[in-house]
Amino acid sequence: MAQAGWKEFPEPYDGSRQHRDFWVSWEYSVRNQELPADELAWYLRHARRYGGTVLELGCGSGRVLTAMVKRGVIVDGVDISQSMINATRSSLAEIGFSNSVGLHTGDMATFEFPREYASVQIPYNSIQYLGTVERISDALSHWYREMNVGSTLLFMTYHRKESWYSQGRRRHYKKDPVRHAGAGISVTHEVEECLVGTSTVHRTITRSIVDDTGIKDSWTEESVVPLLSAEGYGELVRAAGFVVNTFCDYSEERTWDGGPMACHVARKGTSVGA
Ligand SMILES: C[S@@+](CC[C@H](N)C(=O)[O-])C[C@H]1O[C@@H](n2cnc3c(N)ncnc32)[C@H](O)[C@@H]1O
Numbered sequence: 001m002a003q004a005g006w007k008e009f010p011e012p013y014d015g016s017r018q019h020r021d022f023w024v025s026w027e028y029s030v031r032n033q034e035l036p037a038d039e040l041a042w043y044l045r046h047a048r049r050y051g052g053t054v055l056e057l058g059c060g061s062g063r064v065l066t067a068m069v070k071r072g073v074i075v076d077g078v079d080i081s082q083s084m085i086n087a088t089r090s091s092l093a094e095i096g097f098s099n100s101v102g103l104h105t106g107d108m109a110t111f112e113f114p115r116e117y118a119s120v121q122i123p124y125n126s127i128q129y130l131g132t133v134e135r136i137s138d139a140l141s142h143w144y145r146e147m148n149v150g151s152t153l154l155f156m157t158y159h160r161k162e163s164w165y166s167q168g169r170r171r172h173y174k175k176d177p178v179r180h181a182g183a184g185i186s187v188t189h190e191v192e193e194c195l196v197g198t199s200t201v202h203r204t205i206t207r208s209i210v211d212d213t214g215i216k217d218s219w220t221e222e223s224v225v226p227l228l229s230a231e232g233y234g235e236l237v238r239a240a241g242f243v244v245n246t247f248c249d250y251s252e253e254r255t256w257d258g259g260p261m262a263c264h265v266a267r268k269g270t271s272v273g274a
Pocket residue numbers: 032057058059060061062063064078079080081084106107108109122123124125126129130
């Protein structure tokens with residue numbers, strides 16, 4: 001099957017990995033078309049303060065990357081999902097920036113930087129998709145080695161707040177189905193989350209592809225999300241060699257599905273810890 005762009009849908013639906021990836025990236029794109037102005041302001045302010053080219057790790061369907069590029073920031077993007085990269089490429093083409101952005105399919109944890117970046121940004125909670133504290137630590141050390149002295153790393157996390165799981169340490173919710181009228185398909189999305197210990201959430205996402213005849217396909221993805229406190233992330237960042245410049249707690253005004261979000265900014269100094 002040819003790699004589909006964001007708005008072309010692969011037909012007929014065959015439940016293959018590529019089809020599932022396509023519909024996940026399509027659903028993500030549709031659900032996240034809006035980028036809240038205050039969230040974008042974080043990324044823009046950071047990019048403009050340090051100037052130069054930005055690398056976005058875990059760029060997804062280009063929600064942030066496209067908005068930044070539109071506002072004159074040079075951004076390259078990396079995502080592990082080819083379908084997400086296709087979606088980003090389509091969004092960029094729509095605003096006429098197809099050739100000026102470097103898009104790469106790859107694992108952020110081991111990605112070798114193809115050029116120098118003034119800053120590296122990991123919007124939303126993509127860093128937590130690495131799944132374990134060890135993987136996050138290893139990735140931070142890898143980015144430290146790849147980054148230039150003086151360049152900065154910004155990442156967002158949602159972090160632990162005791163009240164989040166106060167009701168039985170378990171949450172279950174469904175998102176509204178997203179319908180693609182042209183394909184006659186809806187994507188449903190149901191999440192089960194359980195706090196294990198004090199710093200790990202086990203998450204199960206069940207997605208179904210539904211057409212007029214009923215459920216065509218349904219699958220479950222399990223993941224583990226490390227939920228460190230903001231200070232906990234600060235320790236990991238420092239252990240990798242970075243200087244932690246700022247940390248901002250979004251808790252009161254911005255939430256991720258009920259959990260507080262934090263924004264971390266770190267810098268690679270002239271010597272370790274400097
Ligand atoms: C919550 S989305 C965020 C996308 C985008 N940054 C935004 O704010 O809209 C997380 C993204 O991280 C990507 N991702 C997960 N693990 C990754 C990895 N190891 N390397 C690169 N990308 C990864 C997923 O494919 C997904 O597109």
